[in-house]
Amino acid sequence: MTSAALALGDDALILSHRLGEWAGHAPALEEEVALANIALDLLGQARVLLSMVGDEDELAFLREERAFRNLQLVEQPNGDFAHTIARQLYFSGFQELLYERLAAGDGPFRPLAGKAVKEVAYHRDHAEHWTLRLGDGTAESHARMQRGLAELWRFTGEMFQPVEGLDLDWAGLESVWLERVTEVVERATLTLPEGPRTGAWTAGAGRQGLHTEPFGRMLAEMQHLYRSHPGATW
Amino acid sequence: MTNRDWPLWEVFVRSRRGLSHVHAGSLHAPDAALALRNARDLYTRRQEGVSVWVVPSAQITASSPDERDPFFEPAADKAYRHPTFYDLPDGVKGL
Amino acid sequence: MTATIGEAAAEQDIFDGAIAADERIEPRDWMPDAYRATLVRQIAQHAHSEIIGMQPESNWITRAPSLRRKAILMAKVQDEAGHGLYLYSAAETLGVRRDELLDKLHAGRQKYSSIFNYPTLTWADVGAIGWLVDGAAIMNQVPLCRCSYGPYARAMVRICKEESFHQRQGYELLLTLSRGTPEQHAMAQDAVNRWWWPSMMMFGPPDDESTHSAQSMAWKIKRHSNDELRQRFVDASAPQAEILGLTLPDPDIRWNEERGHYDSGPIDWTEFWDVLAGNGPCNDQRLTQRREAHENGAWVREAAASYAAKHAAGRGEAAV
Numbered sequence: 001m002t003s004a005a006l007a008l009g010d011d012a013l014i015l016s017h018r019l020g021e022w023a024g025h026a027p028a029l030e031e032e033v034a035l036a037n038i039a040l041d042l043l044g045q046a047r048v049l050l051s052m053v054g055d056e057d058e059l060a061f062l063r064e065e066r067a068f069r070n071l072q073l074v075e076q077p078n079g080d081f082a083h084t085i086a087r088q089l090y091f092s093g094f095q096e097l098l099y100e101r102l103a104a105g106d107g108p109f110r111p112l113a114g115k116a117v118k119e120v121a122y123h124r125d126h127a128e129h130w131t132l133r134l135g136d137g138t139a140e141s142h143a144r145m146q147r148g149l150a151e152l153w154r155f156t157g158e159m160f161q162p163v164e165g166l167d168l169d170w171a172g173l174e175s176v177w178l179e180r181v182t183e184v185v186e187r188a189t190l191t192l193p194e195g196p197r198t199g200a201w202t203a204g205a206g207r208q209g210l211h212t213e214p215f216g217r218m219l220a221e222m223q224h225l226y227r228s229h230p231g232a233t234w
Numbered sequence: 235m236t237n238r239d240w241p242l243w244e245v246f247v248r249s250r251r252g253l254s255h256v257h258a259g260s261l262h263a264p265d266a267a268l269a270l271r272n273a274r275d276l277y278t279r280r281q282e283g284v285s286v287w288v289v290p291s292a293q294i295t296a297s298s299p300d301e302r303d304p305f306f307e308p309a310a311d312k313a314y315r316h317p318t319f320y321d322l323p324d325g326v327k328g329l
Numbered sequence: 330m331t332a333t334i335g336e337a338a339a340e341q342d343i344f345d346g347a348i349a350a351d352e353r354i355e356p357r358d359w360m361p362d363a364y365r366a367t368l369v370r371q372i373a374q375h376a377h378s379e380i381i382g383m384q385p386e387s388n389w390i391t392r393a394p395s396l397r398r399k400a401i402l403m404a405k406v407q408d409e410a411g412h413g414l415y416l417y418s419a420a421e422t423l424g425v426r427r428d429e430l431l432d433k434l435h436a437g438r439q440k441y442s443s444i445f446n447y448p449t450l451t452w453a454d455v456g457a458i459g460w461l462v463d464g465a466a467i468m469n470q471v472p473l474c475r476c477s478y479g480p481y482a483r484a485m486v487r488i489c490k491e492e493s494f495h496q497r498q499g500y501e502l503l504l505t506l507s508r509g510t511p512e513q514h515a516m517a518q519d520a521v522n523r524w525w526w527p528s529m530m531m532f533g534p535p536d537d538e539s540t541h542s543a544q545s546m547a548w549k550i551k552r553h554s555n556d557e558l559r560q561r562f563v564d565a566s567a568p569q570a571e572i573l574g575l576t577l578p579d580p581d582i583r584w585n586e587e588r589g590h591y592d593s594g595p596i597d598w599t600e601f602w603d604v605l606a607g608n609g610p611c612n613d614q615r616l617t618q619r620r621e622a623h624e625n626g627a628w629v630r631e632a633a634a635s636y637a638a639k640h641a642a643g644r645g646e647a648a649v
Contacts, residue, residue, distance in 0.1 A: 013396075020399070023387035023406050024618060027626025028240070029380065029414055030261055030272040036407035037275050043400050050396075057395045081629045129267060136639065137632025144628070225394040225452055232510050234394040234452075234502075239428045240634060242421060259484070260418040262427060264633035265640070276411055280491070299358050 001108050002053045003069065004165035007207055008098075008109070009049030010070035013060060014215075015091060016042035017222060018078055027081050034126060038088070041119040048112050057234075061226035065209075065216050072206040073155035075215040079148065082134050082141065086148030088127035093180055094159045096120045097173050102166075109166075128184050135188025142189065149185065150193040157198030161207055242291040243269040245276075247283035255287050263288075348549055353479035356422040364548055367541065368478050369423050370439070371550065373430045376416035377441035380434075381615050383409045385449040386458060394452060401498050402455060408495065412488045419480040435620045443601065444527050446609030453506055453513075453520035459499015461521070461528040461566065467492050468562050469532065472552035481550075500569065507574045514574075521570070522578045529593075530601045532559040560590055567591045 019039035026032040050056040073091055078084045099120055102113035134145040160174040185192050205211070226234075240262040246255035258277045263269035269288040278286065297305050313319045322329060340359040347354060354360055387406045393399035417427045433439040444462055449455065470492065473485040506517035533539055533555040545551035553561075563582065570577050581594030604612070 017391060020390045020403055023390055023403070024383045025622045025625070027622070027629035028262070029410055029417075030263065030268075030276065031626075031629075032383070032410035033275045033279075033407055033414070034272065036403055036410070037279065040400060040403055040407070043396065043403070047396050047400075060396055061394070081626070126271065129271065133264070133268075133633045133636040134629070137636045138628065140628050141632030141635075221391050225392050229394075229510060229512060232394075232513055234398055234505060234509075239426070240630060242427075259415055259487075260421065261414060264630075265637035268633065276414055279407075279411070296357065299355075 001165050004109070004163050005049045005052045006059075006069040007163045009046050009052075009059075010068050011074050011091075011095070012042040012049065013046035014068070014070045014218075015074035015087075016040075016046060017218065018074065018076075018087075019084075021078055022084070038123050038126065041116070041123065045112065045116050045119070049109075052108065057226065061223045065211055065219055067209060068206075068211065068215075068219075069209065070206055070211075071155065071158050072212050072215075073152060073158065075206070075211060075218060076152060076155065077214050079151070080144055081130075082144035083148040083151065085127055085130045085134060086145065086152050088123060089131050089149075089181065089184065090152060090156050091159075092120055092123040092127050093177055094156075094173075096124050097177055098168075101168055101173070107166075131184055131190075132188045135185070135190040145188070146190050149190060150195075153193035154196060154199055157196070158206060163207060240264045243273070243288045244291050244294060245269075245273040246287040246289070247273075247277055248285040249283055251284055255285065258282075260291060348477055351477075351549070353482065354477055355479045363544070364550075365423055367545060367548070367550060368481065369420060369425055371545075372416055372420040372423075372481055373425075373433070374440050374442070376413045376420060376430070377434045377439060378445065379409045379413035379416060381441045381445045381619060383413075384615055384618055385445055385447070385611075386455055388449050389452060389455050392452070393455075398502070405459075405495055405498065408491050412491070415484040415487055416481075419478075419484040422480045431623065435616070435623060437607075437616065440605075441615075442531060443604045443609060444531050445615060446604050446611045447523070447527050448610050450523075451516050451520060453503065453516040454524065456499045456502035456506065456517065457520035457524040459495050459497075460503055460569070461499075461524045462531070463492060463495040463499060464566065465528045465531040465562050467496060468558045468565075472558075475549075475552060477549035500573070503575070504573055517573075518575050521575050525578050526596065526600070527604075529559060529562070529596055530598075532556070532562065534598065534601070563591045563593045 016039045019035050019042070022035045022039075023032065026035055046060075047056050050059045053059070071091075073087060076083075076087060096117060099113040099117040102109040103117050131145065134141040136142070160170045160177070162168075162170050182192050241264075242260050243263055243266075244260050245258045247258045248255045258273075261269065261272050261276055263272050266288060270286060273286045273288050274283075277283065341361070344354070344358070344360055344364075347358075354364075383406050386402060386409075390399065390402055390406065393402050417430065420430060421427055430439065434441065444465075449458070467489065470485055470489055474482055474489055476482045476485065503517050503521070506513040508514075533542075536542060536554045536556045539555055542551060542554060546554070566577065567582055567584075579594045581592060583592055585592045603609070607613075
């Protein structure tokens, strides 16, 4: 259970952090509120998951980069709004399917998944609505959305690498995910990126603690204050 | 209005089952689907609602303050429409 | 619509009567042009303050030192966006559009509260903002729940309910630091030292120098004078500071038995006017970030508007 809780908890923690970086920078004031809601849902999930295996703050603030088990997808920098929406589309679709399965099972993640699946369904809905609007909006938004989808495509294969402790039909999950993403992307007048969904380096790497360069800087910022005051309570 | 400016929507929230939707405020959104979602995020993030309506502000027809007197004053002298207008003897039940 | 002089006088009488009777003025009622202009100016400034006010605090979201604090801070910054939206919504009932108001903010033609031109240098500043800045804001805002203009008063009711969480979380944050390690305690004291005087200035210039106050009080937009509210703030803060174990950086603060209030020292108004004039530590930075967010978001807003125009027929979900 430990590695599964860390994998899912780190996904939620890191994506929440990235979404938190949007505060004060969103493209419309209404979207400030929407992005913060998603970030708060994810942070709530992360706290439950990390607390299943230890002290949430020690896990978040004292682990080194190589000890994090999140997907490389969620640590990618925000980029423009289309890039962020592409990341949300890929990840929330995966997370919804995953939590649906976990909520239906009888494992230790059932209580969390049962609650979180409703939150995540809303995140997926948000991502889909924006994918449609950006894809089928203006020529500029179409080009940006297409680019966002393409840039993150190679990080999507990793989502379906089996996670120790989660007994799931990963291949089945992947084909449903692919079908749904394809449907939305085509409805948005966009094309599904071609090219590999994993590379030799990226295949399952985040789950093994191999991350991308921006992640180290992100952690440095996130952990700095906590680490500067050993033993302090906040 | 330039193409970038989203229209204004009025938001009505039903705070719990059994109550009417009540006007909560307004917001901007490009279309109805996003207006509904923005309303959910903005006006119900502390569990203030179980149902939300959004209406384009431009679609609301309102009575004008200039018509206040002809609209609403004629109702003032018709106290017989209210149950308290009627005196009943003590001890009458079921009324 | 043109009204004769006689009709205008009658409208003025109805308006004056409503104010005298403590009734609310509603959007489509006749109101003096100056009343409308004052409200637009004040509500817009208030809305802009909420939006700009997100910046000093969101500066710490990515560095919050516990996940609990991170969630609280994100929720608080989100509330500020929400409060800005409630207020723009109130301003729009007066016949101005939000994008016009934002354009004026971005062009520097409408103001926001000067307090947000101070930097958040340490984590303790997040607590000091909650306790002092939000505390001062609440003193100003609670009376606005009874403001004569209905939509503004209603927005303030909603905002005040949410603000009390903001002040409490700030106080709790500082209390934890004050009772923590010596370094944490020093961090808390330093933050209070830097935020106290700017918070005192949030109530505006002294009553005898305040340009808009008298008319606003007559219109019942404003219910208490600047100095009256400032006194309330000192009276509330002094004992709260004692429980915190922190000192307020004013040697003249002491209880005055005779007045039944705390006395406090003189305020350096040159700093206030200087920051207001644009020379505060963060004036440029705040406005630049705000402008950039707006400009960088233009293609997104345009895309959504364009999508809506293409799909105008038959969208939306059934009501009821």
